[in-house]
Amino acid sequence: MFIDFMRRHDAETWYLVGDIVDGWRLKRTWHWPQAHNDVVQKLLRKARKGARIVYVPGNHDEFLRSFPGQHFGGVEVRQNDVHTTADGRRLLVIHGDEFDIVVKNWRLVAYLGDWAYDAAIAINGVFNRIRRRLGFPYWSFSSWAKLKVKNAVSFIGAFEEALSSEAERHNCDGIICGHIHHAELKTVSDIQYINTGDWVESCTAVAEHFDGTLELIRFAEVLRKEHEAASVHRLPMRQRFDERSEGEAA
Numbered sequence: 001m002f003i004d005f006m007r008r009h010d011a012e013t014w015y016l017v018g019d020i021v022d023g024w025r026l027k028r029t030w031h032w033p034q035a036h037n038d039v040v041q042k043l044l045r046k047a048r049k050g051a052r053i054v055y056v057p058g059n060h061d062e063f064l065r066s067f068p069g070q071h072f073g074g075v076e077v078r079q080n081d082v083h084t085t086a087d088g089r090r091l092l093v094i095h096g097d098e099f100d101i102v103v104k105n106w107r108l109v110a111y112l113g114d115w116a117y118d119a120a121i122a123i124n125g126v127f128n129r130i131r132r133r134l135g136f137p138y139w140s141f142s143s144w145a146k147l148k149v150k151n152a153v154s155f156i157g158a159f160e161e162a163l164s165s166e167a168e169r170h171n172c173d174g175i176i177c178g179h180i181h182h183a184e185l186k187t188v189s190d191i192q193y194i195n196t197g198d199w200v201e202s203c204t205a206v207a208e209h210f211d212g213t214l215e216l217i218r219f220a221e222v223l224r225k226e227h228e229a230a231s232v233h234r235l236p237m238r239q240r241f242d243e244r245s246e247g248e249a250a
Contacts (some may be wrong), residue, residue: 002199003035005194005219006042009207014043014051015083016075017178017196018058018095025060047074051207054081058095058179082172087212089173091194096179157181164191176206183240 025031047053053075057064067077081093159180167175174192183197183204194214197204203220 001203001219001223003039003042004223005203005205005217006039006046008203010046011052011207013083014046015081015093015176016053016055017093017176018056018097019060019178019198020055020058020229021061021064023061023063032050041185044073044076047049054078054093056078056080056093056095059097059100082170083176085208085212085214086161086210089192089212090171091174091176092170092172093191094166096159096177096195099166100179127162136160156180160184160188160193164188164193167191167193172213182241183216183218185214 043053055064055075055077056079057077057248064077065079068079070077079094083091085091163175163177167173168189168191172191174194176194176196178196178198180195181198181201182195183202183206184193184195185206186193192214194206194216196206197216202218205217205219207215207217209215
């Protein structure tokens with residue numbers, strides 16, 4: 001789905017905010033389908049056409065942190081970066097795992113959590129294949145659970161506060177991060193907090209408009225609405241007329 005997003009959007013600068021390559025999973029079993037090559041090739045083509053591609057590694061692709069400042073086919077690896085918006089705001093760009101005490105202090109627990117997450121993703125995949133066959137759009141169980149489970153909500157809040165404090169420490173107006181797979185665009189303690197989410201479940205990204213305005217794009221939701229619109233257009237003319245008449249009567 002990420003490659004579809006790149007085909008529809010263009011930018012002067014692309015920030016890949018970590019965990020693009022799942023090194024933890026590749027250590028367990030090699031899995032690199034053609035779709036992954038397609039994404040890499042698309043990024044390299046954007047770089048060749050003049051776009052700046054900045055790769056800020058996360059905990060899953062931490063092996064790339066050994067190459068700060070290096071360029072690979074036009075992709076620049078950085079530990080962090082500061083992006084200046086069109087309206088002059090400074091935004092710190094980091095992955096965010098540095099502020100996750102489980103990843104920092106209990107690596108085994110983090111690995112077990114990652115295994116459980118992979119299992120949930122697999123189950124979610126089967127669930128959504130069934131939904132797709134029935135004509136229903138994609139739905140993320142994990143994203144729903146994060147909003148319902150008290151401990152998850154508490155962790156997300158603490159993460160947002162910690163990242164906002166880090167932006168303030170760097171004299172920045174905001175922060176762009178990832179890591180927790182929970183897309184958000186809001187103000188925390190007078191600091192703009194921007195979490196890009198992920199492309200495993202929620203399929204989200206943050207884009208800057210020409211005037212500096214930031215927008216959280218929920219690409220799965222965009223595709224869902226397009227799917228629904230296409231479904232309406234495929235309805236027989238008589239059925240569409242009947243539904244419209246019922247709405248007017250109500």
